[in-house]
Amino acid sequence: xxxxxxxVRRIAKLAxxxxxxxxxxxxxxxxxxxxxxxxxxxxxxxxxVEPMTSVVAQKxxxxxxxxxxxxxxxxxxxxxxxxxxxxxxxxxxxx
Amino acid sequence: xxLPSKLTDFTLAEARNAVSGKxxxxxxxxxxxxxxxxxxxxxxxxxxxxxxxxLEMAAAxxxxxxxxxxxxxxxxxxxxxxxxxxxxxxxxxxxxxxxxFIPPYESTVTQNLWDAGAVMLGKTNMxxxxxxxxxxxxxxxxxxxxxxxxxxxxxxxxxxxxGGSASAVAANLCLGxxxxxxxGSIRQPAAVTGTVGLKPTYGRCSRWGTVAFAxxxxxAGPMTxxxxxxxxxxxHMASVDPKDSTSxxxxxxxxxxxxxxxxxxxxxxxxxxxxxxGAPPEIDALWQKGADWLKALGAEIVEVSLPHTKYALPxxxxxxxxxxxxxxxxxxxxxxxxxxxEAIRDITDLYEKSxxxxxxxxxxxxxxxxxxxxxxxxxxxxxxxxxxxRTLILRDFEQAWEKCDVLLTPATPGxxxxxxxxxxxxxxxxxxxxxxxxxxxxxxxxxxxPAGLTADGLPLGLQIIGKAFDEATVxxxxxxxxxxxxxxxxxxxxxxx
Numbered sequence: 001x002x003x004x005x006x007x008v009r010r011i012a013k014l015a016x017x018x019x020x021x022x023x024x025x026x027x028x029x030x031x032x033x034x035x036x037x038x039x040x041x042x043x044x045x046x047x048x049v050e051p052m053t054s055v056v057a058q059k060x061x062x063x064x065x066x067x068x069x070x071x072x073x074x075x076x077x078x079x080x081x082x083x084x085x086x087x088x089x090x091x092x093x094x095x
Numbered sequence: 096x097x098l099p100s101k102l103t104d105f106t107l108a109e110a111r112n113a114v115s116g117k118x119x120x121x122x123x124x125x126x127x128x129x130x131x132x133x134x135x136x137x138x139x140x141x142x143x144x145x146x147x148x149x150l151e152m153a154a155a156x157x158x159x160x161x162x163x164x165x166x167x168x169x170x171x172x173x174x175x176x177x178x179x180x181x182x183x184x185x186x187x188x189x190x191x192x193x194x195x196f197i198p199p200y201e202s203t204v205t206q207n208l209w210d211a212g213a214v215m216l217g218k219t220n221m222x223x224x225x226x227x228x229x230x231x232x233x234x235x236x237x238x239x240x241x242x243x244x245x246x247x248x249x250x251x252x253x254x255x256x257x258g259g260s261a262s263a264v265a266a267n268l269c270l271g272x273x274x275x276x277x278x279g280s281i282r283q284p285a286a287v288t289g290t291v292g293l294k295p296t297y298g299r300c301s302r303w304g305t306v307a308f309a310x311x312x313x314x315a316g317p318m319t320x321x322x323x324x325x326x327x328x329x330x331h332m333a334s335v336d337p338k339d340s341t342s343x344x345x346x347x348x349x350x351x352x353x354x355x356x357x358x359x360x361x362x363x364x365x366x367x368x369x370x371x372x373g374a375p376p377e378i379d380a381l382w383q384k385g386a387d388w389l390k391a392l393g394a395e396i397v398e399v400s401l402p403h404t405k406y407a408l409p410x411x412x413x414x415x416x417x418x419x420x421x422x423x424x425x426x427x428x429x430x431x432x433x434x435x436x437e438a439i440r441d442i443t444d445l446y447e448k449s450x451x452x453x454x455x456x457x458x459x460x461x462x463x464x465x466x467x468x469x470x471x472x473x474x475x476x477x478x479x480x481x482x483x484x485r486t487l488i489l490r491d492f493e494q495a496w497e498k499c500d501v502l503l504t505p506a507t508p509g510x511x512x513x514x515x516x517x518x519x520x521x522x523x524x525x526x527x528x529x530x531x532x533x534x535x536x537x538x539x540x541x542x543x544x545p546a547g548l549t550a551d552g553l554p555l556g557l558q559i560i561g562k563a564f565d566e567a568t569v570x571x572x573x574x575x576x577x578x579x580x581x582x583x584x585x586x587x588x589x590x591x592x
Contacts, residue, residue: 007467011466011467012463014466014470015420015450015466016424016427016443016450017450017454017459017462018444018447018448031460031467033521033522034521034522035464037412037522038409038412038413038477041410041413041480041484044403044484044487046484049483049487050486051479051482051483051485052486055298055537055538056564057563058343061340063337072199075199077430078197079196079199079431079432080429080430080431081428081432082434088429088430089429090445091444091445
C-alpha cells in the first residue's frame with residue numbers, strides 16, 4: 001500500500017500537524033519508503049494467531065475507584081503557556 | 096583492591112565502597128564529577144547541568160553517612176536521561192515542544208534512586224522523544240561520542256536514543272546514568288561507546304513520570320561502566336508502582352549477590368537468524384569469540400532458531416509509531432509545552448501550528464506513519480497484523496528457552512558512524528536496531544556488554560538476552576563476557592578545555 005499527496009494532507013490534518021504545501025511531496029516520498037519496507041509483513045502467515053495484548057503475562061491490576069489525588073490546580077496549570085485563575089486559556093471555540 | 100588515582104575513574108561499586116567507608120566524601124566526589132561535566136561541553140551530553148542541586152544532595156548524603164544512616168547509593172552522582180521527569184528541573188525529552196517544561200512531580204525511577212541516596216548531576220541529551228539511533232534528532236544539537244577512530248578527528252555519534260547518557264558514562268562524567276529503551280535505545284548506544292547497558296523485562300521498572308514514546312515497548316534501565324554497576328543500579332531503579340498498572344509485583348532480587356556465579360552448565364543459545372547479510376566480518380568474528388569465551392568458562396553452546404527475526408524491525412515500525420501518535424497527541428499547546436506565537440484562526444489552527452513548530456522532522460514523520468496505520472480501514476492490515484507478528488516473535492523465544500537459558504547475539508550491526516552519515520535515510524538508520532528490537536517486542540531483558548574494538552579502534556558490544564524477569568542470569572552471563580573480554584580501552588581525552 002502507498003499514500004498519495006491527498007492522503008498525506010488528510011493524515012497531517014488528523015494528526016493536527018500543519019504541513020506546508022512544499023513539504024507534502026517529500027513527506028509522501030518518505031512515508032512511501034517506510035510503507036514499502038513494512039510491506040514484507042504481508043508474507044507472514046498469521047492465520048489463527050492472537051494479537052499481543054499484554055507484553056508480560058500478568059492479570060491487569062484493579063483498584064478501588066476512588067480519588068487518590070487532587071487539589072493541585074496550581075501545579076496542574078503551572079506549565080500552561082497561557083492560563084488565568086488556574087484555567088487553561090484557548091481561543092474561542094463556541095460562537 | 097587499589098582505587099584509581101582520579102575520583103572520576105571510579106566505578107560505581109568502587110565509589111560506593113569508598114564513600115560508605117569514609118575514604119572519600121560525597122561532596123569531593125560530586126565536585127569532581129560536576130567539574131568533569133562542565134569541562135566536557137564539546138560532547139554536548141547534557142541538556143541541563145544541576146551542579147548546585149548535586150552539591151546540596153551530596154551534603155545531605157555526607158550528613159547521613161556521618162550519622163551512620165547511609166543508604167545503598169548514598170552520595171553517588173548519576174546522570175539522568177532527559178526523558179525522566181524531575182521535580183523542579185526542566186525536562187525536555189530532547190524536544191522543542193517541551194523546551195520550557197518544569198515537571199511538578201518526580202518519575203518513580205528517579206524517586207527510587209534519590210530514596211536510595213543517589214545524587215543528580217544533570218539531565219542528559221537524547222534523540223527527540225527517544226526516536227533515533229544517533230542523537231542527531233535532538234532539538235538541543237547532537238551529542239558527540241568521546242570515541243574517535245584511529246588517526247581520525249571525525250566526530251562520531253554516540254548511538255541513540257540514550258546517547259547523552261552513553262557519552263557521559265563513557266567519558267567518566269558520572270558513575271552511571273539512566274536510559275530508556277524502546278527498540279534498542281539503551282543497548283545500541285552502550286555498545287558503540289564501550290559501556291554496559293541493560294534493558295530490563297517490560298514491567299520491571301515503573302514507567303510513571305517517564306515521557307511516553309511507545310507504551311507497550313518503553314522500559315527504563317541502567318547505563319554504566321561495569322556489569323556490577325548495572326546490577327547495583329537496576330536494583331534501585333526497579334519497583335512495583337501503583338501509578339503504573341503494567342509494573343510487576345515481584346520482589347527485586349539482589350542481582351549483585353549472584354553476579355560472580357559464573358556460567359558453568361549454562362546453556363547459551365546462538366540464534367542463526369542473527370547472522371545477517373552485509374554485516375561487517377568483525378561483527379561475526381566477535382560473536383564467535385563471545386561463544387568461545389563462554390564455552391571456555393563452562394557454558395554449553397547450542398544453536399537455536401528464531402524464525403520471525405527478520406519481521407521484528409518492520410513490525411516495530413508499525414507498533415512504535417502507532418503508539419507514539421496516540422501518546423504524543425497530548426502536546427496541544429494548551430496544557431503545557433510550546434504554543435505558537437503566530438496569528439491563529441481557531442483552536443485547530445492553534446494545535447496544528449504549535450505541533451508543527453514543536454516537533455522535529457523524525458517525530459513528525461513517525462506521528463504521520465502512526466496516524467496512517469491506525470486510521471479507518473488500515474488498522475487490520477497494519478497494527479493488528481504487527482501485534483500478531485509480535486505474538487509469533489514471543490513464541491520463537493519461548494521455543495528457544497526449551498533448549499537454552501540465555502541467548503548470545505551481536506549488539507549492533509556495526510560500530511559508531513559519523514555524524515550525518517545516515518541521517519538522510521530513515522531505513523538505514525532504523526537498521527541499527529536490528530539485533531535489539533526483537534527483545535522489546537517480546538518484553539524480554541537484554542544486556543549490552545563491551546567486548547572488543549574494531550580495526551579502527553572503535554568499541555563493539557555483545558548482547559545477552561534472557562527469559563522474562565531473569566535479569567540475574569543475564570547479568571551473570573554478561574559478567575562472564577566482561578571477564579573474558581577484559582575490555583580496558585578508554586577514549587582519548589580530547590574534549591576537555
